[in-house]
Amino acid sequence: MDLGVAVHENPDLLICAVSVTAAIAIQRIVERKRYAVRNDDTTGVCSFVASYVSSNCATPHQRLLPRDIAIGYHTHCVVSHLNTLSLKMLHKIFDLPIYLNPVAAHGETKDSVLKEIEKLKEDPRSYNPSGNERVYSDYLFGDEPKARKYKDEVIDSVKPNIEEFMGLVGANQLDFGQIWFQRYETHSFHGVHNHWPSFFSVVYYLEFDPNEHRGTVFANPNRLQIDLYRARNIKLPVAFAPDIKEGDILIFPSFLDHYAPMNVSDKPRTIISFNFDLTG
Secondary structure, eight states: OOOEEEEOSSTTOEEEESSHHHHHHHHHHHHTTOSOOOTTOHHHHHHHHHHHHHHHOSSGGGOOOGGGEEEEEEETTEEEEEEOOSSOOOOOOSOOOOEEEEOTTHHHHHHHHHHHHHHHTTSGGGBOOOSSEEOEEOGGGTTOGGGGTTHHHHHHHHHHHHHHHHHHHTOOEEEEEEEEEEEEOTTOEEEEEOOTTSSEEEEEEEEOOTTTOOOOEEEOSOHHHHHHHHHTTOOOOOEEOOOOOTTEEEEEETTSOEEEOOOOSSSOEEEEEEEEEEEO
16 A cells, blocks of 8 residues: 655654555645644544544545554654554664764864955856856865865864764764865855765855855755655655754765755855765
């Protein structure tokens, strides 16, 4: 039987049903706010959903019982806990390791690195707009020494975070790749792209105002599943945007498609990015 998923407007609640009919009904329930979901009332949710579906289905074989519904809670679009109310179980598989944490030395790093970036912006090669991006960057400078004066300071600042990430994923050898800055001024953006074939990629938010700016947005890699669910009018998260603060470092698998939304603020948004490979 098809598995249907409906997501409540509260991103911490995931309701899974054993049929597409049930999933669509659940989605309608939460969209119309027909039931006030409480995290401690999973039994009540199941009973209400079962009653609603059974009373609104056209044929008897579509009737639903409370035991046919599972309630789970998820954080950052990944299921992290599941209360199973029957033999029907939702399993969390194939997690993607995404790391987000503040850089402790950001206060000592920001100003000096921004000064170097201002100098690099004077080079005409730093602005090379295309259909997929409009941003200042030294990415095309290659390994020229003048384009990497900030490298050692940035690496030293984020090293504790990198080492913490290595411990979390069980790696013990690190190989750094190219490092570059990107400066997003008004109307700057970077469209959907990825950093494959590197293993992991980093975005260090050197200059960022959460009241003015939007951070990195990831595209759901399960495109086939998204298309299938959309064809059946079932909603599934198509993107994930973590909450970002200035000084945060974000580490993610390089194959993940992502983009930087257009900066509609007068304040610049500046990041440092680099790739690295790990060995266990």
